[in-house]
Amino acid sequence: MKFSEIQKQIIDLIKRSNKILILPSSPIDGDSIGSALSIYTILKKLGKEVTVASSERIPDLLNFLPKTQVINPSLVSSKDFIITLDTRKIQVQEINTEAGENKLNIVITPKEGRISESDISFNEGQEEYELIITVDTADLKQLRKIYEDNMDMFHEVPVINIDHHISNEHYGKVNYVDIMSASTTELLLPLFEQMEEIFEEELIDEDVATLLLTGIITDTGSFQNSNTTPKAFAHAAQLIAYGARQQEIIQHIYKTKQLSQLKLWGRVLSKIQTDDKYKIVWSSVTQQDFKDTKSKEEETADIIDELMTNAPGAEVVLLLKEKSNGTISGSIRTTSTEVDASNIAEMFGGGGHSRAAGFVIKDGEFRKHEDEIMNKVRNYQKERLNIIESQEDDEEKPMIDVKKLLAQVKEAEKAVGSMPKPEEVEKFKKTEEESNLNLKVPKHESEYQTEDPKQEGAKKQEPSHEQIFKYRFED
Numbered sequence: 001m002k003f004s005e006i007q008k009q010i011i012d013l014i015k016r017s018n019k020i021l022i023l024p025s026s027p028i029d030g031d032s033i034g035s036a037l038s039i040y041t042i043l044k045k046l047g048k049e050v051t052v053a054s055s056e057r058i059p060d061l062l063n064f065l066p067k068t069q070v071i072n073p074s075l076v077s078s079k080d081f082i083i084t085l086d087t088r089k090i091q092v093q094e095i096n097t098e099a100g101e102n103k104l105n106i107v108i109t110p111k112e113g114r115i116s117e118s119d120i121s122f123n124e125g126q127e128e129y130e131l132i133i134t135v136d137t138a139d140l141k142q143l144r145k146i147y148e149d150n151m152d153m154f155h156e157v158p159v160i161n162i163d164h165h166i167s168n169e170h171y172g173k174v175n176y177v178d179i180m181s182a183s184t185t186e187l188l189l190p191l192f193e194q195m196e197e198i199f200e201e202e203l204i205d206e207d208v209a210t211l212l213l214t215g216i217i218t219d220t221g222s223f224q225n226s227n228t229t230p231k232a233f234a235h236a237a238q239l240i241a242y243g244a245r246q247q248e249i250i251q252h253i254y255k256t257k258q259l260s261q262l263k264l265w266g267r268v269l270s271k272i273q274t275d276d277k278y279k280i281v282w283s284s285v286t287q288q289d290f291k292d293t294k295s296k297e298e299e300t301a302d303i304i305d306e307l308m309t310n311a312p313g314a315e316v317v318l319l320l321k322e323k324s325n326g327t328i329s330g331s332i333r334t335t336s337t338e339v340d341a342s343n344i345a346e347m348f349g350g351g352g353h354s355r356a357a358g359f360v361i362k363d364g365e366f367r368k369h370e371d372e373i374m375n376k377v378r379n380y381q382k383e384r385l386n387i388i389e390s391q392e393d394d395e396e397k398p399m400i401d402v403k404k405l406l407a408q409v410k411e412a413e414k415a416v417g418s419m420p421k422p423e424e425v426e427k428f429k430k431t432e433e434e435s436n437l438n439l440k441v442p443k444h445e446s447e448y449q450t451e452d453p454k455q456e457g458a459k460k461q462e463p464s465h466e467q468i469f470k471y472r473f474e475d
Contacts, residue, residue: 030218167351185215
């Protein structure tokens with residue numbers, strides 16, 4: 001089925017639905033949150049009742065994005081019974097429960113004054129969703145607690161599955177899945193433009209464009225990863241034309257590093273292990289590492305990309321992380337098209353792309369699983385490389401210079417410790433060369449003004465070579 005037909009099916013379902021639930025995958029990253037919040041913004045403009053929910057905490061580095069406060073940590077079920085206390089006059093000091101014979105007392109202690117019956121109301125949970133939209137989610141299990149606690153809902157309510165992972169299980173009533181897209185947000189841009197035409201309303205504003213561009217930038221590693229395509233560049237240019245705040249994204253995600261994060265990086269880099277024979281580089285981060293460096297779990301972002309950059313001889317790069325909820329997460333990157341990261345992740349119940357994938361192990365016995373994981377990865381490489389164990393290992397130059405990496409981290413720590421807060425970064429410099437892409441002007445920017453439009457007599461003229469970058473891509 002053509003994507004244009006799938007887009008029409010999605011729009012038809014949205015037209016017929018009022019209460020819509022949007023679910024990003026876990027853990028939350030720039031693509032999943034950008035996808036979820038951009039859909040939320042679009043649907044609110046269309047007058048829909050929209051809920052976004054995730055049981056995972058939003059990483060601090062993504063809190064700059066618009067509307068992150070609308071994400072709920074849990075769902076209200078129709079099976080729930082809700083007791084509501086009006087706190088406009090009464091402030092709560094403590095809530096306790098007391099179980100007795102055939103009864104349960106809920107004891108609310110106010111900070112001052114007394115609570116009366118008029119301050120309390122009772123309701124049954126009434127959230128009956130008419131449509132569910134999952135984004136950046138290859139498998140419903142990635143929704144974790146929300147899926148585990150509401151499995152029946154996913155059988156009773158139509159699901160729109162929007163994703164770009166090769167491991168996607170096509171579990172939706174409508175599956176809008178394109179493994180050639182660099183990100184899920186890249187898939188959403190043509191969908192939103194189709195919705196603008198059908199609903200005859202301008203839906204893509206600067207916030208929506210920023211959310212969509214965040215997904216493209218983070219999933220391509222700021223256009224450095226192997227999944228970066230000409231279409232990804234074209235869509236990024238198109239979103240900048242819509243008003244996406246590119247430098248705001250770059251500043252928060254790539255140019256703002258906390259001292260605790262740099263210390264954590266130093267800890268992880270100091271634990272790098274290499275296996276030259278099987279072309280593997282890996283490291284790990286434990287809860288003790290987080291405690292010692294006073295860092296957070298999300299501050300491991302980009303470490304695996306740093307390992308890849310500095311290990312050119314490796315084919316498989318792996319980072320294992322011990323999480324506070326007792327699970328172990330693994331991030332896998334591969335440097336060769338002959339090594340499929342998703343195949344490796346599938347050995348541990350995970351999935352992803354051919355060059356980037358991940359998995360989660362619920363039983364958090366870290367040291368035990370670290371050995372098991374690395375043995376399986378070695379066996380994978382042994383079979384692929386046709387290695388015979390009796391062969392003597394050749395003496396090779398180490399794949400990664402750990403001392404050099406640690407020296408770079410130390411220098412960065414010194415710089416962060418002494419450096420004042422950076423001022424606003426210079427605006428993005430537009431390219432001098434004319435693009436060979438078939439670009440056109442967004443509807444709301446059909447003409448360009450080279451003078452201040454507020455000045456009387458300002459003239460409109462054709463765009464210059466610099467302004468051509470603001471045109472948008474026409475599929």
